[in-house]
Amino acid sequence: MDKAIIVDRLVKNFEVTEKEPGLTGAVKSLFSPKKKTIRALRGISFTITPGELVGFIGPNGAGKTTTLKTLSGLLFPTSGFVSVLEYDPWDRRPEFLKQIALVMGQKNQLWWDLPAIETFELNRAIYEIPKRDYEENLKELVDLLEIGKLINTPVRKLSLGQRMRMELTAALIHKPKVLFLDEPTIGLDLVAQAKTRDFIYEYNKKYGATILLTSHNMDDLVNLARRVVVIDEGRIIFDGVLEELTERFAKEKIISVTLSNENDIKRIETIGKVKRMAFPQVVLSVPRAATAVAAAELLQNFPVSDLTIEEIPIEDIIRRVFKGGLKRK
Amino acid sequence: MNKYLQIFKISFAQEFAYKANFIMWRVRNVFQIFLIFFLWDAVFSDQGRVVFGYDRTKILTYVFGVMLVRALVLSSKSVDIARDIATGELSNYLLRPISYFKYWFTRDVSSKVLNIMFAVVEFAILYLILKPPFYFQTDIFTNLSFLISVGVAILIFSTLIFIVSTVPFWAPELGWGSHFLVTVVVVESLSGSVFPIDVLPQLVQRVLMITPFPYLIYFPIQVYLGKIGGFQYLQGTLISLLWIVVLWLVLRRVWSKGLKVYQAFGR
Numbered sequence: 020m021d022k023a024i025i026v027d028r029l030v031k032n033f034e035v036t037e038k039e040p041g042l043t044g045a046v047k048s049l050f051s052p053k054k055k056t057i058r059a060l061r062g063i064s065f066t067i068t069p070g071e072l073v074g075f076i077g078p079n080g081a082g083k084t085t086t087l088k089t090l091s092g093l094l095f096p097t098s099g100f101v102s103v104l105e106y107d108p109w110d111r112r113p114e115f116l117k118q119i120a121l122v123m124g125q126k127n128q129l130w131w132d133l134p135a136i137e138t139f140e141l142n143r144a145i146y147e148i149p150k151r152d153y154e155e156n157l158k159e160l161v162d163l164l165e166i167g168k169l170i171n172t173p174v175r176k177l178s179l180g181q182r183m184r185m186e187l188t189a190a191l192i193h194k195p196k197v198l199f200l201d202e203p204t205i206g207l208d209l210v211a212q213a214k215t216r217d218f219i220y221e222y223n224k225k226y227g228a229t230i231l232l233t234s235h236n237m238d239d240l241v242n243l244a245r246r247v248v249v250i251d252e253g254r255i256i257f258d259g260v261l262e263e264l265t266e267r268f269a270k271e272k273i274i275s276v277t278l279s280n281e282n283d284i285k286r287i288e289t290i291g292k293v294k295r296m297a298f299p300q301v302v303l304s305v306p307r308a309a310t311a312v313a314a315a316e317l318l319q320n321f322p323v324s325d326l327t328i329e330e331i332p333i334e335d336i337i338r339r340v341f342k343g344g345l346k347r348k
Numbered sequence: 349m350n351k352y353l354q355i356f357k358i359s360f361a362q363e364f365a366y367k368a369n370f371i372m373w374r375v376r377n378v379f380q381i382f383l384i385f386f387l388w389d390a391v392f393s394d395q396g397r398v399v400f401g402y403d404r405t406k407i408l409t410y411v412f413g414v415m416l417v418r419a420l421v422l423s424s425k426s427v428d429i430a431r432d433i434a435t436g437e438l439s440n441y442l443l444r445p446i447s448y449f450k451y452w453f454t455r456d457v458s459s460k461v462l463n464i465m466f467a468v469v470e471f472a473i474l475y476l477i478l479k480p481p482f483y484f485q486t487d488i489f490t491n492l493s494f495l496i497s498v499g500v501a502i503l504i505f506s507t508l509i510f511i512v513s514t515v516p517f518w519a520p521e522l523g524w525g526s527h528f529l530v531t532v533v534v535v536e537s538l539s540g541s542v543f544p545i546d547v548l549p550q551l552v553q554r555v556l557m558i559t560p561f562p563y564l565i566y567f568p569i570q571v572y573l574g575k576i577g578g579f580q581y582l583q584g585t586l587i588s589l590l591w592i593v594v595l596w597l598v599l600r601r602v603w604s605k606g607l608k609v610y611q612a613f614g615r
Contacts, residue, residue, distance in 0.1 A: 033611055034609070088439070088612045091443060092442065092443070093439050093442055093443070093610070093612040094610070094611070094612055095607065095608040095609075095610075111442060113445035116443065116444060116445040117445055119443075120443070121439075121443055123439075127440075128440040130358060130362060132362060132365035132366070133358065133361055133362060133365060137358050137361065138358075140354065140358075141351075141354050141355065141358050142444070143354075144350050144351040144353070144354035144355075145351045145354070145444050145445060145446050146444070146445060147350075147351070147445075173365075
């Protein structure tokens with residue numbers, strides 16, 4: 020198997036009923052429901068090789084979660100081809116389900132009123148994990164996530180961060196080969212975020228698991244994913260190495276100069292967009308193509324003691340990705 | 349099989365998670381029995397009164413029978429299925445190698461077992477206090493027939509509930525309403541749990557006996573009372589089994605259609 024995941028021209032439409040606010044709106048929609056088709060995915064294609072860790076990013080409503088849900092067999096594709104570990108996810112065959120996991124930051128499978136260990140035991144039976152493997156996996160996960168003391172506490176008494184780690188344990192107790200993570204660090208404090216991240220990294224390395232992860236957390240992406248797929252309005256607009264995002268989407272470069280006196284400092288605005296001015300430091304953003312000209316002009320006409328040209332930080336690009344509206348070049 | 353045993357166990361544990369709540373529930377049950385007993389006891393206070401062929405002993409047995417069979421047949425955890433679908437909770441089950449129906453059926457059975465365990469104790473205590481003129485069936489064969497008819501009733505009710513619960517696939521906000529319509533209005537009135545079916549006109553009775561509803565409550569009780577046996581029993585059981593097959597086929601079809609429009613809400 021040279022591809023763990025294949026997605027080819029996947030389309031997913033949703034039918035939704037629109038409702039006007041208030042009681043009149045509710046009554047109206049009862050008698051003449053206004054149907055609307057939402058085109059969540061408009062023909063996306065990509066493949067992922069076994070063991071790869073790919074970040075899936077885009078603004079809200081771009082279609083990330085829809086893709087993950089389709090890949091794990093929850094949604095029926097409107098058209099297109101999907102294959103995960105050479106299975107059609109929609110069949111939801113037990114052999115397939117035993118090899119995957121979908122973890123959603125805001126969904127939980129833990130039994131709220133019972134200690135988490137009960138859910139783990141239940142999953143052991145459901146996934147038919149041999150006793151020895153189960154104990155081994157559990158010990159490993161408990162150590163990695165540092166939750167040893169908590170597994171006998173009723174879930175409702177755990178903090179969000181603790182619960183999230185329990186969720187991860189419950190979702191991974193059967194050691195899935197393919198892991199779909201939807202916002203795994205959402206709502207966690209910084210320490211818990213870092214722990215979860217370390218864990219995902221370890222899990223990927225140790226078991227060679229294929230991981231597809233969506234996140235709005237910059238650190239998740241910068242630290243974990245080498246490859247990112249950017250999706251916007253149901254289309255893939257970028258698929259490649261994280262660093263290349265800059266080249267692809269940054270239309271500007273950053274020039275920072277250190278000036279030796281304040282004369283003419285106002286005039287500097289004619290050269291580029293001033294991002295920050297705090298004498299002696301001035302930071303300008305200039306169009307990519309005009310960088311060299313701008314730099315030359317600066318050196319010629321201003322009392323420059325130091326000058327550097329930089330790319331826009333990757334974080335800024337990702338932030339722009341989240342906002343949406345990036346256009347395919 | 350082991351997985352469903354585990355579900356049975358965890359389901360059981362779950363019931364005891366809120367002890368006070370559990371006790372209140374049982375207390376409520378006992379009060380309900382008191383109420384119903386005194387109501388019918390008052391109606392039939394005149395010892396010789398016979399209404400629609402039911403005298404005091406028979407109607408009280410019927411009323412107690414209804415409570416027992418209801419506890420066995422209509423008590424159901426699977427009312428939560430509709431909510432699971434509407435909220436997207438269903439995804440949790442679809443993602444795991446487990447049959448969703450068997451899951452809920454197991455949870456139902458576990459809830460029923462718990463219910464019976466306590467009901468038996470409560471019934472014994474109440475019996476000693478109220479000393480109602482209860483008719484005890486002594487014939488082993490009749491008792492066995494009764495148990496079979498209860499088992500069949502449970503299957504009918506479960507498939508029925510499963511089918512009704514699929515409504516939220518298409519109309520997420522209708523989950524509770526459709527449930528109410530079917531379980532409270534249709535099932536309660538047509539199953540014989542409010543009044544025995546044989547007080548109705550012959551024609552209505554005959555029509556009703558072709559539907560699955562009387563086989564939920566009325567039929568098992570009549571079997572217990574020895575009023576239905578032999579050919580009638582076989583006929584009734586056959587109709588019930590046919591209904592199970594039909595309902596099961598409908599369920600399979602509706603379910604696979606529903607899953608295709610399922611939107612896995614929640615995010």
